[in-house]
Amino acid sequence: xxxxIMALVNAETVDMAQFKALxxxxxxxxxxxxxxxxxxxxxxxxxxxxxxSMAADVFACLDAGEQELIAKELTDTExxxxxxxxxxxxxxxxxxxxxxxxxxxxxxxxxxxxxxxINQLLQYPDGSAGSIMTTEYVNLYEDISVREAFDEIRSxxxxxxxxxxxYVIRHDHLxxxxxSAKTLMLAKSHERIGDLMDTNLVYVQTAxxxxxxxxxxKKHGLLAMxxxxxxxxxxxxxxxxxxxxxxxxxxxEDFEKMNALAPSGExxxxxxxxxxxxxxxxxxxxxxxxxxxxxxIITGFEDAIAxxxxxxxxxxxxxxxxxNAGCQxxxxxxxxxxxxxxxxxxxxxxxxxELRIALLCGLALGVVNFARIYLMNGRNIMLAATVTLSLxxxxxxxxxxxxxxxxxxxxCRVDPAIMAAPLITTIVDGGVLAVxxxxxxxxxxx
Amino acid sequence: xxxxIMALVNAETVDMAQFKALxxxxxxxxxxxxxxxxxxxxxxxxxxxxxxSMAADVFACLDAGEQELIAKELTDTExxxxxxxxxxxxxxxxxxxxxxxxxxxxxxxxxxxxxxxINQLLQYPDGSAGSIMTTEYVNLYEDISVREAFDEIRSxxxxxxxxxxxYVIRHDHLxxxxxSAKTLMLAKSHERIGDLMDTNLVYVQTAxxxxxxxxxxKKHGLLAMxxxxxxxxxxxxxxxxxxxxxxxxxxxEDFEKMNALAPSGExxxxxxxxxxxxxxxxxxxxxxxxxxxxxxIITGFEDAIAxxxxxxxxxxxxxxxxxNAGCQxxxxxxxxxxxxxxxxxxxxxxxxxELRIALLCGLALGVVNFARIYLMNGRNIMLAATVTLSLxxxxxxxxxxxxxxxxxxxxCRVDPAIMAAPLITTIVDGGVLAVxxxxxxxxxxx
Numbered sequence: 031x032x033x034x035i036m037a038l039v040n041a042e043t044v045d046m047a048q049f050k051a052l053x054x055x056x057x058x059x060x061x062x063x064x065x066x067x068x069x070x071x072x073x074x075x076x077x078x079x080x081x082x083s084m085a086a087d088v089f090a091c092l093d094a095g096e097q098e099l100i101a102k103e104l105t106d107t108e109x110x111x112x113x114x115x116x117x118x119x120x121x122x123x124x125x126x127x128x129x130x131x132x133x134x135x136x137x138x139x140x141x142x143x144x145x146x147x148i149n150q151l152l153q154y155p156d157g158s159a160g161s162i163m164t165t166e167y168v169n170l171y172e173d174i175s176v177r178e179a180f181d182e183i184r185s186x187x188x189x190x191x192x193x194x195x196x197y198v199i200r201h202d203h204l205x206x207x208x209x210s211a212k213t214l215m216l217a218k219s220h221e222r223i224g225d226l227m228d229t230n231l232v233y234v235q236t237a238x239x240x241x242x243x244x245x246x247x248k249k250h251g252l253l254a255m256x257x258x259x260x261x262x263x264x265x266x267x268x269x270x271x272x273x274x275x276x277x278x279x280x281x282x283e284d285f286e287k288m289n290a291l292a293p294s295g296e297x298x299x300x301x302x303x304x305x306x307x308x309x310x311x312x313x314x315x316x317x318x319x320x321x322x323x324x325x326x327i328i329t330g331f332e333d334a335i336a337x338x339x340x341x342x343x344x345x346x347x348x349x350x351x352x353x354n355a356g357c358q359x360x361x362x363x364x365x366x367x368x369x370x371x372x373x374x375x376x377x378x379x380x381x382x383x384e385l386r387i388a389l390l391c392g393l394a395l396g397v398v399n400f401a402r403i404y405l406m407n408g409r410n411i412m413l414a415a416t417v418t419l420s421l422x423x424x425x426x427x428x429x430x431x432x433x434x435x436x437x438x439x440x441x442c443r444v445d446p447a448i449m450a451a452p453l454i455t456t457i458v459d460g461g462v463l464a465v466x467x468x469x470x471x472x473x474x475x476x
Numbered sequence: 477x478x479x480x481i482m483a484l485v486n487a488e489t490v491d492m493a494q495f496k497a498l499x500x501x502x503x504x505x506x507x508x509x510x511x512x513x514x515x516x517x518x519x520x521x522x523x524x525x526x527x528x529s530m531a532a533d534v535f536a537c538l539d540a541g542e543q544e545l546i547a548k549e550l551t552d553t554e555x556x557x558x559x560x561x562x563x564x565x566x567x568x569x570x571x572x573x574x575x576x577x578x579x580x581x582x583x584x585x586x587x588x589x590x591x592x593x594i595n596q597l598l599q600y601p602d603g604s605a606g607s608i609m610t611t612e613y614v615n616l617y618e619d620i621s622v623r624e625a626f627d628e629i630r631s632x633x634x635x636x637x638x639x640x641x642x643y644v645i646r647h648d649h650l651x652x653x654x655x656s657a658k659t660l661m662l663a664k665s666h667e668r669i670g671d672l673m674d675t676n677l678v679y680v681q682t683a684x685x686x687x688x689x690x691x692x693x694k695k696h697g698l699l700a701m702x703x704x705x706x707x708x709x710x711x712x713x714x715x716x717x718x719x720x721x722x723x724x725x726x727x728x729e730d731f732e733k734m735n736a737l738a739p740s741g742e743x744x745x746x747x748x749x750x751x752x753x754x755x756x757x758x759x760x761x762x763x764x765x766x767x768x769x770x771x772x773i774i775t776g777f778e779d780a781i782a783x784x785x786x787x788x789x790x791x792x793x794x795x796x797x798x799x800n801a802g803c804q805x806x807x808x809x810x811x812x813x814x815x816x817x818x819x820x821x822x823x824x825x826x827x828x829x830e831l832r833i834a835l836l837c838g839l840a841l842g843v844v845n846f847a848r849i850y851l852m853n854g855r856n857i858m859l860a861a862t863v864t865l866s867l868x869x870x871x872x873x874x875x876x877x878x879x880x881x882x883x884x885x886x887x888c889r890v891d892p893a894i895m896a897a898p899l900i901t902t903i904v905d906g907g908v909l910a911v912x913x914x915x916x917x918x919x920x921x922x
């Protein structure tokens with residue numbers, strides 16, 4: 031399919047009938063995907079060939095870089111047509127990513143009523159419920175009948191993002207209930223909306239965090255959720271398709287924070303090399319300098335190393351095992367808190383579980399480790415015992431630190447995601463080395 | 477609200493009128509949440525007080541452990557009522573988690589037609605589209621009118637999971653199109669379904685992977701998707717609420733795999749300590765034994781350590797920086813592949829980007845590191861140069877390995893998520909130590 035489109039677009043003179051026949055059975059998301067493969071001029075040519083209604087849908091599917099590329103080539107009328115066709119939330123997503131001069135030009139060519147909506151939505155802070163909502167919803171008054179509701183939906187519903195949940199308001203715009211299209215379709219035409227509506231409202235305020243909104247969607251299995259202002263007046267709705275995107279963005283941010291990266295909010299291949307490097311250098315520098323502490327602990331035990339140089343060979347194994355054991359625990363706790371399974375009140379219960387797990391892991395690792403060192407290092411029981419005992423304490427210490435630090439971070443209102451592998455490893459390292467060399471001095475009477 | 481419910485349930489004799497008044501304006505998800513706080517007997521008592529229709533909805537919101545607890549206390553009629561009220565996909569989710577004897581008893585008390593559906597769904601392999609679909613959908617024939625379609629929806633729609641997308645089939649059950657409730661509501665009553673339906677079909681087969689299904693939902697912003705058999709006959713639908721759960725499950729699995737944990741598929745607090753330990757010991761053992769290689773590299777350079785014991789103090793910093801630099805790269809690549817942004821064809825482009833990023837990071841770290849060692853270690857230029865040069869090569873090596881291994885894993889059909897911090901760190905460690913001591917021998921002519 032993609033190949034056929036490209037062959038057509040690449041041709042000198044485009045056969046419009048063939049082009050339309052080819053595009054009409056395709057989904058806009060598929061057409062948008064075909065775009066990515068084209069070079070810039072082909073891009074614009076292809077885009078201009080699309081029927082008006084489809085062009086806006088395809089535009090909404092593209093990412094910011096591609097949208098900018100196209101926008102810059104369009105005429106005043108063309109960009110106006112697209113913005114007027116877009117849902118307000120998609121228009122805002124696009125405008126937020128554009129440079130100031132493009133924004134001015136785009137808004138100048140937008141219908142006044144649409145421009146007012148866009149300007150209002152642009153005022154909500156990034157990541158708030160207000161910034162992801164749309165104003166295209168169907169609202170019904172309590173005192174109308176089902177028949178009147180259908181008339182309302184038929185006359186205004188065409189350009190709404192969803193008509194499957196309608197919002198019931200009083201004349202002062204106060205949200206009082208919701209009514210689903212299902213209820214409407216199954217009801218008798220003379221019944222009153224106020225009697226049929228569901229008053230079990232799940233709603234959010236414009237300033238609420240988008241992560242909390244996503245959690246509510248998940249908990250209640252919703253398709254759309256109303257957004258209200260401080261006086262509970264309905265100002266917009268959020269639809270489930272945006273929530274799927276937000277969950278993905280928030281997850282990517284967690285992956286980044288948990289792996290010593292400053293969150294970029296942009297796809298990897300579309301971020302500049304300089305920006306990617308800048309997002310990494312901060313953490314690398316901080317962790318490198320923190321590792322100095324481990325270095326000075328080793329320096330403090332130079333007498334032990336001079337006495338028994340073989341001790342050095344076990345440093346990587348002890349450090350790595352400490353890091354791995356700690357990051358296993360912190361990962362489960364961080365993720366458990368992110369999906370709302372683990373709460374602050376569970377702290378003692380978690381510590382008790384982790385200690386028992388550490389005991390089991392420490393024993394299993396200890397047995398294998400003792401056997402290996404004893405057999406491979408000239409049946410040196412003292413050396414095997416020193417390393418094994420250090421390993422056991424390492425696992426215990428790493429798992430306690432790994433499960434406690436994310437919880438402490440949350441208590442201090444720091445994002446627990448930063449208490450992951452890189453930081454845990456660095457913190458555990460120092461302890462591991464101190465324990466190891468202290469045992470060595472004790473056992474070998476250095 | 478929760479407090480009030482508990483006060484009522486805890487009372488000797490329950491005031492039913494008060495209980496109903498309290499529960500009716502609450503969402504089932506909130507009621508299910510209130511359950512978690514109660515002890516076992518209170519649980520059952522509370523559950524039995526709920527109106528029949530609400531009981532099934534609340535039951536669907538509970539997790540497997542709580543469902544089992546309740547199921548075991550119910551009578552034959554009670555469990556039958558609940559299963560018959562549940563949507564088929566929720567019933568299957570419940571049954572899959574129960575021990576065999578409970579399953580038999582539950583199915584024996586289920587209506588025959590429901591039992592047939594459940595048995596059919598149970599046959600699809602875990603994680604396939606078939607295993608997450610439901611059979612409660614509205615299907616319409618091509619040759620009926622909009623009025624007839626509404627009659628069909630009114631008479632059969634009440635118990636369907638969604639009526640917002642109806643599936644158009646031929647009389648041999650072949651899927652030919654979809655029609656949204658929106659289209660139906662905006663159409664004239666004499667129009668023919670076959671003329672109004674959308675033939676741009678996005679569908680999956682029963683055997684398709686649930687992760688691929690989730691990606692299609694995200695791409696097309698769908699509320700529901702049809703599932704067909706090999707002959708394109710409609711057999712079920714998947715709804716977006718299940719997709720949100722699947723995305724979360726798949727993400728948790730990635731977090732686990734990327735942090736040396738065997739995926740558990742269960743919430744942390746509900747998994748036994750033994751199972752949690754078992755999920756961790758495998759990776760810990762494997763990585764511990766792999767670290768032996770780093771140990772033997774150190775042993776091979778014992779002469780260098782004996783000559784200059786100060787070298788040992790920089791091992792933690794070099795190892796940690798290598799691990800951190802590598803895991804930054806692998807995280808972005810693994811995540812980019814998971815969300816479908818990075819493809820196999822991008823390999824060379826990625827390597828070229830990572831090399832430039834490594835250059836920038838290596839230079840920044842190198843300058844700070846050189847200054848620190850020079851100033852703090854008695855203005856020893858040779859030592860500072862050895863460590864700094866090793867650090868630079870470490871970053872270059874770690875970033876190359878970190879970006880290439882996930883891609884290679886995918887090429888070999890291994891899950892790229894395992895090529896994350898723990899394994900990358902262990903692999904990079906050996907290289908770092910070999911480079912460091914080789915430079916030391918070269919510079920200090922050992």
